Amino acid sequence: MTPPPLRRGLSALAALAALTTMATAHSAAADAPAGTVTDQSPATSAFGVAGAATVDRITYWTRDSSDRPMLSSALVFLPQGAPPPGGRAIVAWDHGTMGVAEKCAPSAMGLDDDHYTELFSRWLADGYAVVATDYIGLGTPGPHAYLDGHAEAHATVDSVRAARAVEPGLSTRWAVVGHSQGGQAAMFTAASATSYAPELDYRGGAAYAPGASxxxxxxxxxxxxxxxxxxxxxxxxxxxxxxxxxxxxxxxxxxxxxxxxxxxxxxxxxxxxxxxxxxxxxxxxxxxxxxxxxxxxxxxxxxxxLMDIPTTGYDRPLLIAQGAVDADVPAPMVWNLEAQLVGQGTRVEMRNYPGDDHESLLATAAPDVDGFLAQVLR
Known part of the structure; x- marks a missing residue:
C-alpha cells in the first residue's frame, strides 16, 4: 500500500537522519585510533564456556582492507581469580565459517561448536584471557568480507587493543589461534601483527586447518x-x-x-x-x-x-595443525602452503594428524596447541 504523502515525507526524513548519523559516526571514526571501544556490555550467556568469570561483548573500531574505518565486535572471556603481576596473557581467537549475515556472529548465536567451547575452557583454566572477534560485518552492520584476510587480521589485532582498553588486568603479551576461515585469518594476523600494532607484544600464532589456496x-x-x-x-x-x-x-x-x-x-x-x-x-x-x-x-x-595466505612476514613462532582426512580444507592444499612458507625462509612447525578430519582435529591437536601457547606466552 502506498503511504500517504506525510508518511512518505517522514520516511524520507528518517532515512536522511540515519544516513547523516552514519556519516557522522564514520567521520568521527576516521580520527579514532583502531581499537577504540564504542560499547561494552555483559554477554547474555557464557556461551557454554566453563571457567569464565565474566564474558563481555565489546564493539570497537577497526579498518578494512581498503583502510576504511569499520565497526567490529568481540567477546572477551576472563578467567577466575586475580590477574598475575604484569597482567593476563591474551589468546585471540579467530572462528571458522559461520555465515555472512549479521545474525551469524558468535557474539549473537554462540560459539556454535563444542570443540570451540572446550578450547576456551582449557585456555581459561591456564589463566589466559580469551578475546574472540566476530570480524567486520558479523555482529555489526554492513557486509562481511568473508576470507578477506587483511580485514580479518585488522579486526583480530584491534580486538586485543579494545579488550585491553576495557580490562586493565590484561597484559600486552598475546598470541593468535584460529580454525578454518579463522586459521586463514590467524595466518594473516601472524604475518602482520608486529607491524600493525607495535605497542603490543605479539608472541606467535597457531592455525588449525587454515583455509589455504x-x-x-x-x-x-x-x-x-x-x-x-x-x-x-x-x-x-x-x-x-x-x-x-x-x-x-x-x-x-x-x-x-x-x-x-x-x-x-x-x-x-x-x-x-x-x-x-x-x-x-x-x-x-x-x-x-x-x-x-x-x-x-x-x-x-x-x-x-585478498584471500591467499601470506608466505612472508612471520617474525614470531608459527604452528600449523592439519588433519589428513579433512574434506573441508584438503590436506594437500595446506601441505603446499607449508612448502611455500619454507621456500620463502619462514620457520613453521607443521603438525599432521593422520586420522583427523576438519572437526576432530580440534580435539586431537589441542594439547599440541596448548603446549605451543605455554611456550610462547610464558
Missing part, C-alpha cells in the same frame, strides 16, 4: 559444465567467498559470473548461517551456479591478493 580451488573447479565433485560444505563456502569478494571490492561484477539459479543461491547465502546453507545446497552443483569460469576476468585478479 581457496582461490586456486575455486578457479580450477568453478566452471560451467563440470560434474558434481565437491562435498556439500564446499557449496556454501563458494557462495560465501563470492559474496566476500563483493563485500571487499564493491565494484566486482558478481552477477556476470552467475546464472539465474546461482543468483538465487547467493541471495540465500546472504541470509543463512552455515548449517542452514549447507542443508539448502546439499544437492547443488556449483557449476550450475556459474555462467562463466571463475578463472576468467577479474575474479582471480581481485581475489588472490
Amino acid at each position: 581457496a582461490v586456486d580451488l575455486m578457479t580450477v573447479l568453478g566452471r560451467p559444465g563440470l560434474p558434481k565433485v565437491l562435498p556439500p560444505d564446499m557449496n556454501a563456502y563458494a557462495a560465501y567467498a563470492l559474496l566476500g569478494l563483493q563485500a571487499a571490492r564493491p565494484d566486482f561484477d558478481l552477477d556476470s559470473y552467475l546464472t539465474p539459479f546461482g543468483r538465487d543461491i547467493v541471495a540465500r547465502a546472504r541470509q543463512l548461517c552455515l548449517d542452514e546453507l549447507i542443508a539448502e545446497t546439499a544437492d547443488v552443483n556449483v557449476s550450475d551456479m556459474l555462467a562463466r569460469p571463475l578463472d576468467d576476468g577479474e575474479f582471480p585478479v581481485l581475489a588472490h591478493p
